[in-house]
Amino acid sequence: MDTAVDPTAIVRSRPRLSHSNQKKLEQALKYILIASIGLVFAFPFIWLVLTSLKTPNEIVSMPPTLFPKEWHFDNYSKAVTTIPFFKYMGNTALIFILKAIGAALSCSLAAYGFAMLRWPGRDTVFLLVLATMMLPFQVTMIPLYIMYDRAHLIGTFVPLILPSWFGYAFSIFMFRQFFRTIPRELTEAARIDGCPEPRIWAQVIMPLAKPAIAALILFEFMWTWNDFLAPLLYLSKESNWTLALGLLQFRSQRETEWELLMAASTLMIMPAIVLYFFGQKTFIQGIATTGFK
Amino acid sequence: MGFASLKSRQVRQEFKWGLLFITPWIVGFLLFQLYPTLASLYYSFTDKALVRAPEFVGFDNYVKLLTRDKQFIKALSNTLYMVAIQVPLGLIFAFFTALLLNMKIRGQAVFRTVYYLPTVVPAVAGTLLWLWILNPRYGIMNQVLQTVGLRSPAWFGSPVWAKPAMIMMGLWAVGTNTVLYLAALQGVPQEMYESATLDGANWWQRTLRITVPMVSPVTLFIAITSIIGTFQLFTQAYIVAGSGGAPGSPRESLLFYAIYLYHQGFVYLKMGYASALAWILFIIIMVVTLVLMRSSARYVYYES
Numbered sequence: 118m119d120t121a122v123d124p125t126a127i128v129r130s131r132p133r134l135s136h137s138n139q140k141k142l143e144q145a146l147k148y149i150l151i152a153s154i155g156l157v158f159a160f161p162f163i164w165l166v167l168t169s170l171k172t173p174n175e176i177v178s179m180p181p182t183l184f185p186k187e188w189h190f191d192n193y194s195k196a197v198t199t200i201p202f203f204k205y206m207g208n209t210a211l212i213f214i215l216k217a218i219g220a221a222l223s224c225s226l227a228a229y230g231f232a233m234l235r236w237p238g239r240d241t242v243f244l245l246v247l248a249t250m251m252l253p254f255q256v257t258m259i260p261l262y263i264m265y266d267r268a269h270l271i272g273t274f275v276p277l278i279l280p281s282w283f284g285y286a287f288s289i290f291m292f293r294q295f296f297r298t299i300p301r302e303l304t305e306a307a308r309i310d311g312c313p314e315p316r317i318w319a320q321v322i323m324p325l326a327k328p329a330i331a332a333l334i335l336f337e338f339m340w341t342w343n344d345f346l347a348p349l350l351y352l353s354k355e356s357n358w359t360l361a362l363g364l365l366q367f368r369s370q371r372e373t374e375w376e377l378l379m380a381a382s383t384l385m386i387m388p389a390i391v392l393y394f395f396g397q398k399t400f401i402q403g404i405a406t407t408g409f410k
Numbered sequence: 411m412g413f414a415s416l417k418s419r420q421v422r423q424e425f426k427w428g429l430l431f432i433t434p435w436i437v438g439f440l441l442f443q444l445y446p447t448l449a450s451l452y453y454s455f456t457d458k459a460l461v462r463a464p465e466f467v468g469f470d471n472y473v474k475l476l477t478r479d480k481q482f483i484k485a486l487s488n489t490l491y492m493v494a495i496q497v498p499l500g501l502i503f504a505f506f507t508a509l510l511l512n513m514k515i516r517g518q519a520v521f522r523t524v525y526y527l528p529t530v531v532p533a534v535a536g537t538l539l540w541l542w543i544l545n546p547r548y549g550i551m552n553q554v555l556q557t558v559g560l561r562s563p564a565w566f567g568s569p570v571w572a573k574p575a576m577i578m579m580g581l582w583a584v585g586t587n588t589v590l591y592l593a594a595l596q597g598v599p600q601e602m603y604e605s606a607t608l609d610g611a612n613w614w615q616r617t618l619r620i621t622v623p624m625v626s627p628v629t630l631f632i633a634i635t636s637i638i639g640t641f642q643l644f645t646q647a648y649i650v651a652g653s654g655g656a657p658g659s660p661r662e663s664l665l666f667y668a669i670y671l672y673h674q675g676f677v678y679l680k681m682g683y684a685s686a687l688a689w690i691l692f693i694i695i696m697v698v699t700l701v702l703m704r705s706s707a708r709y710v711y712y713e714s
Contacts, residue, residue: 144515151510155524161582162527164550165539177548180557223434230431234424242432249443253642253695255671256688259681260449261442266460283438314427343532345645346668350676361534368538368652375542382535389530397523404586405593 165386169193169379176376189376196380204356205363206385212277212359213341217334219282224333225326227284228292229318233304243293250286254346262350272354277347281337288333291403295329296322332403335396342389360385450685458682471686482687484662485670488573489641492666496577497636501629504584508591509617522592529585533645540579541566541650566650569663576646576664587632594625623711630710634702638695644668667691 168176169192171185197203230236231243265276299322307317323330341359348359364385367378393400454471456464475482511522528536544551544565552562563571598621606616622629643666651659657673658665671691675684 147510147513147515151513151515151521154507154510155521158528158582159524161539161543164543168542179553181548181550181553223438227432227435230428234428234431235421236425236428239428245439246435249439251638251696251699252443252447253638253688253691255642255668256450256692257443257446259453259675259685259688260446262676263449263460263681264446280438280442282434283442284435285438289435314423314431318431339530343534345534345648346672349648361532364534364538365649368649375545375548378538379542382538385535386531389532390527393527393530394523401526401589404589 165379166383168376169196169383171376173374173376192376192380193384196377197384199374199377200363200366200381202360202363202381202384205358205360208274208357209341209359209361212274213338215274215278216281216341217337219278220284220288220337221330221333223282223284224288225292225323225329226318227289228296229314229322231289232293232296233317233322234314246286246289258346258350265351271351272357274352274357276351277344288336291332292326292329295326299325328399331396332399335392335400336403338392339389342385450688453682453685454689455686456682457680458685460679460681464682467682471683472690475683475686475690481662481665481670485658485665485667488658488663488665489643489667491573492576492640492643493637495573496580497633497640499577500580500584500587500636501632503581504587504632505591505625505629507584507588508595509621511588511592512595525588526585528583531583534649536583537579537646537649540575540582544575567660569661572650572660572663576650579646587636590628590632591625594628595621598624626710627712630702630706634699637698637702641691641695642668644672648672 167183167185170188170190171182171192172187172189175182175186227246231239231246261276262271265271270276303321303325304317307321312321343361344359345361348362352358352362364378364381367373367381453464455466455468457467457470458464507525511518511525515521531539543549546552546562546564546567549565551565555562565571565575602620602624603616606620611619647658647664647666647669650664651657651669656662657669657677667687668691671684671687674680674687
């Protein structure tokens with residue numbers, strides 16, 4: 118593909134006045150299409166928040182009301198006391214923080230070994246790292262459960278956190294891609310000065326790797342907030358439940374209190390949305406370059 | 411010290427450090443991946459239960475699964491239904507939304523955010539929200555359908571409509587794949603469209619002849635990851651059935667592979683049997699991936 122010459126520059130600048138009206142119509146149709154599909158994507162969010170502010174009577178009234186007749190913000194205080202919401206949120210946050218610290222250390226260490234050092238067999242081992250992404254959790258979860266059961270760790274946070282401290286493919290890959298953009302001269306210079314490798318990792322590379330660390334924190338948050346199967350298996354003790362498990366309590370009652378459930382769901386979704394807005398660029402780039410969420 | 415020995419010392423040093431740096435990963439790989447994978451293969455040939463020591467039963471688990479287990483067939487066919495319908499629909503919808511979001515239009519950034527936002531909603535919260543929207547009696551969806559004179563299905567209350575409801579929920583959270591397509595669209599050289607336009611190609615022709623082939627590597631990637639993801643579909647179906655409900659409710663219409671595996675392993679505690687299920691899943695995933703990758707040369711276009 119010849120990209121040296123850009124013929125589009127000439128084409129784009131050619132005036133198309135004759136098509137002006139048709140263009141306008143086309144533009145309007147495109148706008149209607151993109152906006153109406155946008156509404157379909159947005160509506161569930163709107164309905165979530167509006168339901169969370171209505172009374173139990175109003176949410177089952179026919180015909181349904183769009184806006185609450187009275188805005189019941191007290192649904193939120195009821196929701197967080199119906200289940201120990203903040204206890205669950207604290208548990209989820211603790212798991213996230215401990216996972217993120219472990220993953221940032223272990224994955225960057227491994228990535229340093231793959232990107233900054235040359236050793237025989239390196240690329241083969243790296244292929245093995247990537248291949249582990251093919252392994253479904255369903256294959257390992259039964260022996261892992263038995264293993265944790267023998268170690269008396271079922272019910273604790275340990276099974277959810279421990280694996281992160283040994284590194285895993287996705288974040289190793291992400292760090293490696295990032296490290297490869299760092300000029301080799303930096304590490305070479307430090308080496309000539311007699312700086313040992315762990316110090317180069319800690320004092321030269323990691324301070325430069327803040328964007329990769331930020332991406333890792335974002336992904337770890339989204340995964341931990343979203344994770345359901347692993348907490349379902351390991352967190353048998355109710356006091357250790359995460360939000361994902363705790364939210365289900367609204368459904369196990371005989372009659373689901375939808376307005377409270379929607380209030381609690383709003384509170385659970387909120388941190389994810391806020392974090393997404395702050396880290397949108399990092400997050401989207403991470404998905405586009407690695408292909409995973 | 412000569413230059414050569416300095417060089418070889420450097421090589422040895424890098425080898426030593428290289429191994430040291432990846433040691434944590436190797437330990438984790440052996441402990442959390444290789445050992446459990448081999449252990450589950452071993453368990454699949456035993457009658458392992460949680461507390462009981464495993465006793466070797468040969469191929470019994472596999473034979474029973476493939477010949478006598480009606481629920482297994484149900485779980486497999488439900489899952490294949492989702493693979494056959496949801497995966498292609500998801501691909502088309504992701505491509506279509508990416509085309510829309512790639513248009514140069516005012517408010518593009520806002521639209522991109524809105525289209526992507528459902529993806530950051532945790533699966534549990536998202537499923538509960540859709541259970542409310544699709545509530546057979548009070549849900550807003552049926553209220554709207556009734557208003558415009560359409561029949562209102564029971565959605566997750568009906569074995570016929572549960573899977574379509576599931577697919578709808580999946581399409582809502584299409585964002586990740588849209589982002590992948592969007593990145594691919596931005597990599598298509600603009601001059602290809604310009605010269606095609608000059609040759610008189612209309613929008614349809616340009617999309618089918620240029621865009622679709624140019625993004626085909628991403629299509630292959632999304633197809634593989636979606637198929638793997640669909641075979642592991644769990645959270646949504648588990649929540650719809652409710653923790654006390656029969657697995658795959660309503661009436662086993664949402665009895666997917668991973669749901670059945672979970673129930674065999676952790677509700678009935680038949681861990682040997684569940685391990686056989688896990689290995690069949692593993693083999694299916696590997697075969698599907700290999701077949702798609704091998705055959706991709708015929709329909710995936712790689713530049714240069």
